[in-house]
Amino acid sequence: MTDQRRPSAGVARRSETSRRAVxxxxxxxxxxxxxxxxxxxxxxxxxxxxxxxxxRWWPSKGAVLFDAFLMFTAGEPGEGGGGESVEEAALPDTGDVEADLKTVMFATVDELNDPRYDRTMRALSIEIAHDADLAALYAERLNRPMRELKKRRLRAAQEAGQLAADLDLDVAVDLLWSPLLVRWLHREGPLTHEYAAALVETALRGMRP
Structure with missing residues (x-):
């Protein structure tokens, strides 16, 4: 019978320690x-x-930084990629779509304004625009799953009659979140809860039945 050796627990721990250190x-x-x-x-x-x-674990410094960003902001990525799945999360659903969207938008504002993450997030945004492989990684592991979570919450509001039945949910997501990200990336003005609330209220006026 062939002896199929597996890495020892000590080796696995050293690998995990090294990954986290990187x-x-x-x-x-x-x-x-x-x-x-x-x-x-x-x-x-x-x-x-x-x-x-x-x-051995990452193809570029952009990929390393992306995993680092996920580790510090969105849960532990797995070794060489992939952490706790974004799909396992969910946007709040209290039955009040306006209140729930404001809760999420306020949290987004707080993260974008956090000096611990600002420089890293800006670096990733610029690199994603120039690196097709990193852009594909970002789309697969973060952007697409997050967009689906947002659409799922909007779809629930749609089914509850709070949003128009023919509303294009992809367009709705863009209307809500894109202005926030553009203001932050271009430093076009203060990024505040008040601005986020105005975005939600203005967008919803055009989305309701």
Whole structure:
């Protein structure tokens, strides 16, 4: 009978410790030096691992930073990608779609204004615009699942008669969230709960039956 050896628990723990060290190093360095100066060499040195360890799990510094961002803001990504599935989450549903959307939008405003994440999120936004592979990774693991969660909440409101039956839910998601992200990315004005509330109220006026 063939002896099929599996990695020991100690090896698995060391791998997980190294992975977390790499992600922490990437997140911290991106905030300290900016994305342009971020390098695999710098991440490896900060994490205390070899460059090949990083390349074994991630194809680029953008992919490392994306996993780091997920670890610090959206739950633990798995080794080499994929953490707790976004689909397992859900937007609040109290029966009041306006109140629920404001709750989510206010949380988005708070995260975008958080200085711990601001520089990293801006770096990722710029890199996603230039790196097709990273854009595809972002779409698969974060953007598409989050869009589906938003559409699911709007669909529930639609079925409850709170939104127009013929409302295009993809357009509705864009109307609600895109202005918020554009204002943040372009620094076009203060990003506040009041602005988010006005977005929700204005958008819903055009979405109701």
């Amino acid at each position: 992600l922490t190093a990437a997140f911290e360095l991106a905030a300290e030096v900016g994305y342009a100066k971020l390098s695999i060499e710098g991440i490896a040195a900060r994490a205390g691992v070899g460059k090949q360890t990083i390349y």
